[in-house]
Amino acid sequence: MDLGSLDWLLPSLLVATLGLAGLLALRPELARGRRGRILAFFGLFVLPVALTAAGLSTHMEHAKSTEFCLSCHEMEPYGASLMVAEEGWLPAGHFQNHRVPQEKACFACHTDYTMFGDVKAKLRGAKHLWVHYLGDVPEPGQIALYTPYQNRECLHCHGGARVFVEGMMHEDILAELESGEMSCLDCHDQIHGVPETGEMETWQGASEIAEVLENGGSAAVEVSE
Amino acid sequence: MSSAEISTADTSRRRRRLSLAAWMIAAGLVIELVSLIWSHPTAFLLFLAPGAVLVAVGVAAFLWEIATNPAPVERDEPAPAAKAAD
Numbered sequence: 001m002d003l004g005s006l007d008w009l010l011p012s013l014l015v016a017t018l019g020l021a022g023l024l025a026l027r028p029e030l031a032r033g034r035r036g037r038i039l040a041f042f043g044l045f046v047l048p049v050a051l052t053a054a055g056l057s058t059h060m061e062h063a064k065s066t067e068f069c070l071s072c073h074e075m076e077p078y079g080a081s082l083m084v085a086e087e088g089w090l091p092a093g094h095f096q097n098h099r100v101p102q103e104k105a106c107f108a109c110h111t112d113y114t115m116f117g118d119v120k121a122k123l124r125g126a127k128h129l130w131v132h133y134l135g136d137v138p139e140p141g142q143i144a145l146y147t148p149y150q151n152r153e154c155l156h157c158h159g160g161a162r163v164f165v166e167g168m169m170h171e172d173i174l175a176e177l178e179s180g181e182m183s184c185l186d187c188h189d190q191i192h193g194v195p196e197t198g199e200m201e202t203w204q205g206a207s208e209i210a211e212v213l214e215n216g217g218s219a220a221v222e223v224s225e
Numbered sequence: 226m227s228s229a230e231i232s233t234a235d236t237s238r239r240r241r242r243l244s245l246a247a248w249m250i251a252a253g254l255v256i257e258l259v260s261l262i263w264s265h266p267t268a269f270l271l272f273l274a275p276g277a278v279l280v281a282v283g284v285a286a287f288l289w290e291i292a293t294n295p296a297p298v299e300r301d302e303p304a305p306a307a308k309a310a311d
Binding site (some may be wrong): 010011014015017018021022024026028029031037040043044045048049051055056058059062067071072125128129132 | 239240241243244246247248250251253254255257258260261262264265266267268269270272273276277280281283284287288291
């Protein structure tokens with residue numbers, strides 16, 4: 001646990017509140033009197049509610065991490081597509097060239113860039129868990145998005161970027177891309193390429209990145225030739 | 226049953242309910258703590274249910290108890306005048 005960050009604060013406050021709630025559970029007579037009532041109000045209302053909200057926020061933030069998404073074995077071949085040696089491979093090109101934050105690579109492309117996009121993404125994640133435990137998990141190559149991929153997600157980063165708008169391929173079709181009349185995937189139709197990625201050569205920097213991501217940090221890897 | 230016996234029974238019931246609410250909150254907090262230490266998608270579900278659900282039910286039970294059965298406020302220390310009268 002890094003004491004420099006405040007990661008230790010929430011568990012510590014939870015333990016303290018747990019002690020207070022436990023004390024009131026064992027000795028409810030402590031809640032008599034003015035001071036006792038104030039103690040009970042904090043121990044059984046204010047602190048548990050505040051800490052549950054803080055815990056939810058922590059979980060929501062952690063659920064955006066690449067490590068979190070790839071911790072389910074169904075996602076392993078999709079994680080492998082980030083690490084293939086072929087730089088032209090769409091996810092690999094984005095991941096290895098830091099076009100998406102490496103510690104939030106899955107989330108960066110698979111959230112909805114709308115007001116409640118994060119919440120919708122988490123609800124989809126909860127549905128994944130439901131299927132994982134209680135449903136029929138499709139074969140790796142058969143896993144598909146619930147709804148067609150929106151250009152909005154690509155244009156969140158690429159839209160307005162000089163290299164994109166002045167690119168000879170995009171210049172003529174910008175209006176169609178922005179209106180959704182044409183999908184980015186009409187041309188960029190090779191995405192994760194599962195299950196072929198399992199047989200492809202892995203990029204040399206992959207092991208170092210995996211190690212850094214496991215520790216929850218951002219990776220800056222020097223690839224030895 | 227005398228009024229003193231009724232009052233004692235009420236106090237006992239109030240303590241039992243308060244204790245139950247506190248146990249539920251404590252159990253919910255233990256689950257939330259474990260889920261925060263464990264880094265896995267299942268931990269997120271564990272946090273929501275049963276963790277947050279137990280805390281919510283416990284808090285609701287506590288609030289219901291203090292709202293529906295407001296106990297007479299007992300002073301933490303006897304008032305100086307009362308001490309003098311003794």
